[in-house]
Each structure stands twice: as C-alpha cells, then as structure tokens.
Amino acid sequence: xxxxxxxxxxxxxLPMWGxxxxxxxxxxxxxxxxxxxxxxxxxxxxxxxxxxxxxxxxFIEEDRAWRYSETFEQRKWRRVRHExxxxxxxxxxxNRRQGGL
Numbered sequence: 001x002x003x004x005x006x007x008x009x010x011x012x013x014l015p016m017w018g019x020x021x022x023x024x025x026x027x028x029x030x031x032x033x034x035x036x037x038x039x040x041x042x043x044x045x046x047x048x049x050x051x052x053x054x055x056x057x058x059f060i061e062e063d064r065a066w067r068y069s070e071t072f073e074q075r076k077w078r079r080v081r082h083e084x085x086x087x088x089x090x091x092x093x094x095n096r097r098q099g100g101l
Contacts, residue, residue: 023071031075043083055084
C-alpha cells in the first residue's frame with residue numbers, strides 16, 4: 001500500500017476538520033494580513049468618492065460580501081468600516097452621516 005492508514009484517516013475526515021480550519025483562515029487570519037495602509041487607502045477612497053456616506057458604502061460592501069459568502073471580503077470591508085468609525089471618533093473625519101447606521 002502506497003499510503004499509510006493515518007493518511008487515509010486524515011483524508012476521510014478532511015471535511016470534518018478542513019471546513020472549520022478554512023473558515024478560520026478566511027474569516028480571521030487572512031484579513032488580518034491586509035496591511036493597515038491598504039485599509040486606510042480604501043477608507044480614503046470611500047471618503048473621497050462618497051463623502052459623508054462613506055461608512056454606509058463600506059457597510060453595503062460588507063453586506064454584499066456576506067450575501068455572496070465572500071468571507072475574506074466581508075472582513076476586509078468590516079476593517080474599512082471600523083477605520084472610518086475610528087476616524088470619526090478621533091475627529092479626523094467630521095462629516096459622518098447622522099442616522100442610518
């Protein structure tokens with residue numbers, strides 16, 4: 001036999017342990033590897049394009065990623081939305097839209 005029994009067991013149980021590992025990678029680890037500069041650039045772009053609706057647009061992108069099961073994109077846009085909220089709290093971006101979100 002070419003493969004040992006441990007390999008066969010690992011292969012047979014792959015769906016059981018592989019799915020949670022994949023989701024942890026896509027939802028928690030991989031998005032944290034996006035450089036902060038990239039997140040800041042996306043936030044700057046949203047503010048330039050949408051002004052006071054930038055946070056709402058980031059939420060729309062996050063929701064769209066959730067609806068299409070794009071977990072990496074969902075977490076990326078959540079980071080952008082948190083960056084915009086951080087800027088508002090620090091008074092760096094005073095034009096936040098009131099209401100809505």
